[in-house]
Amino acid sequence: MSVPEHVLVVGAGLAGLRTVENLRRDGYEGRISLVGAEEHLPYDRPPLSKQFLAGEWERTKVDLCTAEDLDELGVRTHLGRSAVALRPAEDPADGSEVELDDGTVLHADAVVLAVGVTSRVLDDQPDSAHLLRAVDESEQLRDALASASSLLVVGAGFIGAEVASTARDRGVTVTVVETGSVPMARLLGEQAGAVVARLMGDAGVDLRTGVSVSELTDSGATLSDGSTVTADEIVVGVGGMLDLGWLEATGVDVADGIPCDHRGRVDGLPGVWAAGDAAAWTDPDTGERTRLEHWTSASDQAAAVAADITGTTPPPAAVPFFWSDQFGMKIQLVGRPDRADSLLPLHGEGLDDGPVKGTVLGYLRGDDLVAVAGFGAARLVARYRRPLAEGADRAATLELRDSLS
Numbered sequence: 001m002s003v004p005e006h007v008l009v010v011g012a013g014l015a016g017l018r019t020v021e022n023l024r025r026d027g028y029e030g031r032i033s034l035v036g037a038e039e040h041l042p043y044d045r046p047p048l049s050k051q052f053l054a055g056e057w058e059r060t061k062v063d064l065c066t067a068e069d070l071d072e073l074g075v076r077t078h079l080g081r082s083a084v085a086l087r088p089a090e091d092p093a094d095g096s097e098v099e100l101d102d103g104t105v106l107h108a109d110a111v112v113l114a115v116g117v118t119s120r121v122l123d124d125q126p127d128s129a130h131l132l133r134a135v136d137e138s139e140q141l142r143d144a145l146a147s148a149s150s151l152l153v154v155g156a157g158f159i160g161a162e163v164a165s166t167a168r169d170r171g172v173t174v175t176v177v178e179t180g181s182v183p184m185a186r187l188l189g190e191q192a193g194a195v196v197a198r199l200m201g202d203a204g205v206d207l208r209t210g211v212s213v214s215e216l217t218d219s220g221a222t223l224s225d226g227s228t229v230t231a232d233e234i235v236v237g238v239g240g241m242l243d244l245g246w247l248e249a250t251g252v253d254v255a256d257g258i259p260c261d262h263r264g265r266v267d268g269l270p271g272v273w274a275a276g277d278a279a280a281w282t283d284p285d286t287g288e289r290t291r292l293e294h295w296t297s298a299s300d301q302a303a304a305v306a307a308d309i310t311g312t313t314p315p316p317a318a319v320p321f322f323w324s325d326q327f328g329m330k331i332q333l334v335g336r337p338d339r340a341d342s343l344l345p346l347h348g349e350g351l352d353d354g355p356v357k358g359t360v361l362g363y364l365r366g367d368d369l370v371a372v373a374g375f376g377a378a379r380l381v382a383r384y385r386r387p388l389a390e391g392a393d394r395a396a397t398l399e400l401r402d403s404l405s
């Protein structure tokens, strides 16, 4: 594949910006355009439920770059503009056209889709309920919490849990409603999720699990068990949602994310790559396709895509990594707990109602270690990264555990 003359990146978030930066780092000298639906320069989302929401960080600290940085990188920006159509040329060598919502049509010989996800909303959700994905939403919630005495959080995924934690730190009474039996079950599984439930309880959060919201109003909710919750402010944190309808005309099935190979090349669309939350990459070893909403995956995939476009050596494939800061604890997750069929307690007593800090859990599939989660145990978790990458089995994991105990 020859190096393209013009790379067009759709989506000016983490994956979009990192693609642009890596293209230049890899020596790409052609034209680069960056299209972003938001008016803002690329900014970082993790602080939006943490330091920025807590009022600890200034707005500029959330930015991933300045306008000058993009100028220096020689990037032409189209901010506040959404891509509404992608039209590949009949001959793949002729590239693709991308149409923007103001009718502008841009032509590029390489297109990178880095469009992330949007927040899922509840049916009949009142306008007064907050969502948390964009910096403007975080700003609104931060200001609202300044005068609120109570908060209802719908959904105990990591965003809901982090918002609950930040609000408790600000002295707000918090109720969290979750349909599952524990918080963060999708990421951590049931047993580790129960540890998060304990953190919430210890911090004074009223956690109601196994119930859903039947009706949400401006002042609270009626739950599926008939109970009611009143609150000054409501946050709905029920997960991310793909917003890829504009790609349907390409004929690519994007129902489970933009399907890509292990280099980020989109199936059936030569000259088009995808990275970040919206992209479903193929694991070259298992052939399995996975879409991860992890900060490090977005960043790693962007580097791999840039390398593939420029024909430079791609970075080695990394083991997935996720972190969350809540209730004074850094929770870290390395690997793929969703592949596990059993749990192997490694360090600490968090699963036995003991102190949560220092708890490290292994996740096994059969005899193989597939993930490790840690609570306030960054140094220990780091020691399991290599064994995870190298495919350690139970015996090797236990040997390492003993050497670290």
Ligand SMILES: Cc1cc2nc3c(=O)[nH]c(=O)nc-3n(C[C@H](O)[C@H](O)[C@H](O)COP(=O)(O)OP(=O)(O)OC[C@H]3O[C@@H](n4cnc5c(N)ncnc54)[C@H](O)[C@@H]3O)c2cc1C
Residues within 6 Å of the ligand: 010, 011, 012, 013, 014, 015, 016, 035, 036, 037, 038, 044, 045, 046, 047, 048, 049, 081, 082, 083, 084, 114, 115, 116, 117, 132, 133, 134, 159, 246, 275, 276, 277, 278, 292, 293, 294, 295, 296, 298, 321, 322, 323, 324, 325
């Ligand atoms: C509140 C919050 C806290 C988080 N905390 C953590 C954390 O602690 N740890 C962790 O690992 N991950 C965390 N994440 C997840 C992490 O931020 C994401 O994985 C990462 O931002 C994904 O990057 P992305 O570039 O794929 O998507 P995004 O950062 O969402 O960027 C996509 C951009 O594309 C734009 N866009 C969408 N459609 C179009 C279109 N058609 N045309 C033009 N532009 C478009 C969007 O407006 C958006 O600006 C958090 C996410 C949120 C929301």
